[in-house]
Amino acid sequence: MAVDRDQVLRGAAALLTRKSTATMDEVAKAAGISRATLHRHFAGRDALVRALEALGIAECETALDAARLDEGPAPDAARRLVREIEPAAGLLAFLYTENQLFEGEELHHGWTRLDDRISDLFRRGQLSGEFRIDLTPAWLTEALFGLLASGAWMVQSGKGAPKDFQHMIAELLLGGALRPGQAPHSPAPQNPAPQSSATQIEES
Amino acid sequence: MAVDRDQVLRGAAALLTRKSTATMDEVAKAAGISRATLHRHFAGRDALVRALEALGIAECETALDAARLDEGPAPDAARRLVREIEPAAGLLAFLYTENQLFEGEELHHGWTRLDDRISDLFRRGQLSGEFRIDLTPAWLTEALFGLLASGAWMVQSGKGAPKDFQHMIAELLLGGALRPGQAPHSPAPQNPAPQSSATQIEES
DNA sequence: CCAGGATGAGACATCTGTGTCTCATCTGGG
DNA sequence: CCCAGATGAGACACAGATGTCTCATCCTGG
Structure with a gap:
């Protein structure tokens, strides 16, 4: 009944999302399959993460x-x-x-x-x-x-x-957190605004 | 010469900040002490993290x-x-x-x-x-x-x-990312917004 | 100068997770 | 009905990390 690979991945994701250090064994349980089968589908933890x-x-x-x-x-x-x-x-x-x-590894x-x-x-x-x-x-x-x-x-x-x-x-x-209309205090210089689509009231 | 515990912590932090999976051995090296001494100051990795x-x-x-x-x-x-x-x-x-x-553990x-x-x-x-x-x-x-x-x-x-x-x-x-003065599109109802820096208490 | 305390180096046992393999079982298709 | 393929359960060996301990060495204070 060939395990649904995508289903496994989603199960793994659901768990790893919460516990990023979860064990291959835990992942397998979470996906509802045995660790052996998990290994048959993904060479190792690394391969699993790559798949995710x-x-x-x-x-x-x-x-x-x-x-x-x-x-x-x-x-x-x-x-x-x-x-x-x-x-x-x-x-x-x-x-x-x-x-x-992944320090050096190319992402x-x-x-x-x-x-x-x-x-x-x-x-x-x-x-x-x-x-x-x-x-x-x-x-x-x-x-x-x-x-x-x-x-x-x-x-x-x-x-x-x-x-x-x-x-x-x-x-x-x-x-952002400021109420609209609140003037920024230590603002970065903002160009006079080339302007465009909508209205803008300019600040300061 | 009693190792400066705070110094060790900062060394550990500097490393763990970049490589959160660093080994106790690596942490020790980063802090400039031996793994044995590191263990003398912090019972284990867990204790170290707590100290951090x-x-x-x-x-x-x-x-x-x-x-x-x-x-x-x-x-x-x-x-x-x-x-x-x-x-x-x-x-x-x-x-x-x-x-x-830290799933269940109280933080x-x-x-x-x-x-x-x-x-x-x-x-x-x-x-x-x-x-x-x-x-x-x-x-x-x-x-x-x-x-x-x-x-x-x-x-x-x-x-x-x-x-x-x-x-x-x-x-x-x-x-936020919007230019000041840009009117929010699908915004939550927000008061007209009074003025600027100083005190303003009202609000709805 | 000497003794006590702390450190570095390294040996060791242990533990946990991993990767592999075997074997019994189950299931679906022919 | 029977077989091939896939799965579950578990044994095993291995690698990496951890925690503990010993012993030689090195300060530092008395």
Whole structure:
């Protein structure tokens, strides 16, 4: 009855997302198969993590496609992105922190692709005047992943409601903690604004 | 010559911050002592992590004190917080993700104290009308830690400049990615927003 | 100068997780 | 109905890390 490889991966992801140090034995149990069978499908823990990485990347790519990042206002695209990527947030949180371990090893080239696609969104928003330009697209991308991880953990630990996930992340990422209209205090120099789509009231 | 325990901890932190899976042997070398001596000071890896936790908490408490969170405009206090806490960011990043492992175990009560103090800052900012009220203080606190970790990793990986650390985090946390003046699209209802820095208590 | 305390180096036993292999069992297709 | 293929259970050896202990050495204070 050939174990459903994808099913196994999802079971593994569900566990490793919560306990990143879980044993192959625990993973096997979580997936509902024996350790032997787990080994038959994935040469070792490393191979398993790689497979999860591939799964995570694939889900992200799918999410990015579904979010149609290059359509409409950039902020709306960012919100769509958060919405589409939510199901993968737990897995991403695992992979994101896991990646901090791979010191020298080259990281999966798929990540750089994702990074690029998301960075492009932020860059597009900057060019259109919708996003501020004193925060680099690379940082905004990194911050998005960080917030996704924080949000996923918060929900998992029960400190936050799942229904608030998208709002929490998208709103903080886009609007920050300040109330709209609040003038920044020690702001970075912001160009007079080439301006563009929407109204902007200029600050200070 | 009694090894300087604090010195050892900082050495360990410097390494574990980069490689969270480092061996006791590696930690010892990094701290410039033998594994035997390391064991004489810390019963085991667990004890070491606990000590690091205590160190991180202590540094955070110090940073919070130095930031004088209850003085002046909340946004300014938040910026001071980011500035003061920067030196501990690496250690925090390690502890923050490490904490995701302690499943059932009660986490060091020092964390909840820190959480409370920071949450209070955000709550204060909300009451004064400086911070938006549709994001809970708990989430803002969590997000701050997440961004600190992301920022620390970004700097460590060389993808970001250390000098930008404070600006990246404080500005994103407070102002978000949107340009000032950009009207939020799918925003939560937010009051018209009075004016700027000084006191303002109202709010709904 | 000498004794006590601390450290470094390394031996050792132990433990845990891993990877491999065997064998009985089960299931589905021919 | 029968066989091939896949799975579960468990034995085994191995590698890496850990915790403990011993012994020689090196300060440092008295």
